Amino acid sequence: MKILLLGVGMxxxxxxxxxxxSPEVSQIIAADANFDDLRKYVNQLGNAKITPLKLDVRDRSALSIQMKKVDAVIVLLPQGxxxxxxxxxxxxxxxxxxxxYALPEYAHVGQLAEAKGITILPECGLDPGIDLVLAGQAIRDLDEVHELHAYxxxxxxxxxxxxxxxxxxxWTFAGVxxxxxxxxxxxxxxxxxxxTPSEMFSPENMHKITIDTLGEMEAYYNGDAxxxxxxxxxxxxxxxxxxxSLRWLGHAAFWKKMVDLGFLKEEPxxxxxxxxxxxxxVHDxxxxxxxYAPNERDVAGIRIDVRGLKDGKCKRIIYQMIDRRDLETGLLAMQRTVGYTASIGAQMVLRGDIKQRGLLSPxxxxxxxxxxxxxxKRNIKxxxxxINC
Incomplete structure (x- = not known):
């Protein structure tokens, strides 16, 4: 397997x-505009399979030259x-x-990719990614779905x-x-x-949930379900x-005030x-x-809660993943659950575990x-x- 990785940030x-x-990966071209940080990290890994490269992805000719050397590209860059x-x-x-998340425009090239034997696999991270895989399976576990809640x-x-x-x-605070x-x-x-964003953080639109090993957290609506x-x-x-999204208690009340006062408006x-x-x-x-300090750990988690009928009886299926920072490697749980998942997806495509071509969905x-x-295998469980509902 030969892979081009575009974007070597968090x-x-x-x-x-x-x-x-991975013993199955023989060559990795790791490209980033910030070459000094990239080279430092590659030296830290000390793996001869990696070729660090300073690359401006807007240079189509230079990017195409690198693509011709590999079987797949993993893209961890901004939407534009x-x-x-x-x-x-x-x-x-x-x-x-x-x-x-897949851009709407991807639908226009899905058939072309399929005709050329190419897989387009977006949403292969944590959220979106692991959550969608588990949601799809939970739904298949039931005969009829009545409720789907993803955290x-x-x-x-x-x-x-x-x-x-x-x-x-x-991850990027600008994205947050x-x-x-x-x-x-x-x-x-x-x-x-x-x-609206203000209503999203309003108490009447929120609820609390207790997560094993974490305790009580507050849940507010996030995005289009x-x-x-x-x-x-x-x-x-x-x-x-x-x-x-799940946060510690009091998070939404603070950010509702910030939203209501206009602190998160983009217009100057x-x-x-x-x-x-x-x-x-606010960002700066x-x-x-x-x-995070080097000895501090983050928590990344997914919870899929689906209710419906199975064999004529009301059933509730709950899939859950909780991961914590690996202090030995220094990688945050968010890095592991997003970054490792992208690597897993690429290797499953190239190994033939994922055989479909065209535009796919996790x-x-x-x-x-x-x-x-x-x-x-990566200690993400x-x-x-x-249970009966």
Whole structure:
């Protein structure tokens, strides 16, 4: 297996380490615009299979030269680069794997990719990723689905939640703030409900949940849950669904005030004659203060809770994953569960575990037992519980 990795930031470091540890991977071209940090990390790994490369992905000719050397590309870059890279991957006949939500434009090239024998595997990280694989399996475990609730979290362990907001950053803080300004969409008692960012953090739209080994957390709606009903084929029977983020108690109350006061608006305002974006100000002020110390651990988690009928009886299926930072490697749980999953997805495609071509979805196209086994090899464990409801 020969793989091109584009983007070796926080999650990319875990992907690179995992690819380097795989005996099935013979060559890795690790490319990033920040070459000094990349070279330092590659030297730290000390693996001869890795070729570090300074690359501007906007240079199509230079990128195409590297694509011709490999079987697949893993893309861990911002959204603005992804469509051009996908088109170039198809042009060069290599598989495309990423951890972000599929762009609407991907649908237009899915048939072309399938005709050329190419797999497009987006949403192959944690959330989206592991959550979608488990949701798809939970639904297949039942004869008829009535409720689907998906929870995701990335927080400091209680001992490390030692700042005023009880939160530290395990992925891009700019992405966190952007998500806090994103409306939510859910289904409750058969009615579609759209929530503004302020409503998303309102107490009446939240609930608390107790997670094994973690304790009590608060859940608020995050993103569009309704679109997955069609993808999963359960639109006709489902009466309630939601996608939620889990945080320590008090998190939502703080950020509701920030949203209501306009601190997360992107549009600049005049301050002493200078145009300043409130969100950028909040980011630049807070972000340096919420990093993990080397001896502190984060927690990443997924919980899928599905209710419906099985053999005519009401059943509840719960899949759960909780992971913590590996202090030996230094990799955060968020890095492991996102970065390792991207590596697993690419290797499953190239190994032939994933045989489908064209535009795929983790909800149906990733073999669940093999996927869970691969996570377990990396000490990321999934539990399953089935109870009467």
């Amino acid at each position: 999650q990319g470091k875990a992907t690179l380490q995992d690819l380097a540890n 680069f992804r469509m051009d890279i996908l088109n170039l991957a198809i042009e060069n006949g290599i598989h495309f794997i990423e951890t972000s 995701g979290t990335g927080v400091p362990e209680p001992a490390a939640a030692d700042n005023p907001i009880n939160y530290k950053v395990s 703030l952007s998500a806090y300004q994103r409306p939510a969409k859910m289904l409750k008692n058969g009615k579609i409900i759209n929530l 309704v679109k997955y009903l069609d993808i999963l084929g359960i639109t006709d029977t489902t009466i309630s669904t939601g996608r939620y 305002i005049l301050v002493n004659g200078q145009e300043i974006s409130p969100r950028e100000f 002020l807070i972000e340096p203060q919420i990093h 909800t149906r196209d990733i073999p669940v037992e093999k996927f869970i086994a691969e996570l377990k 999934i539990t399953r519980e089935e």
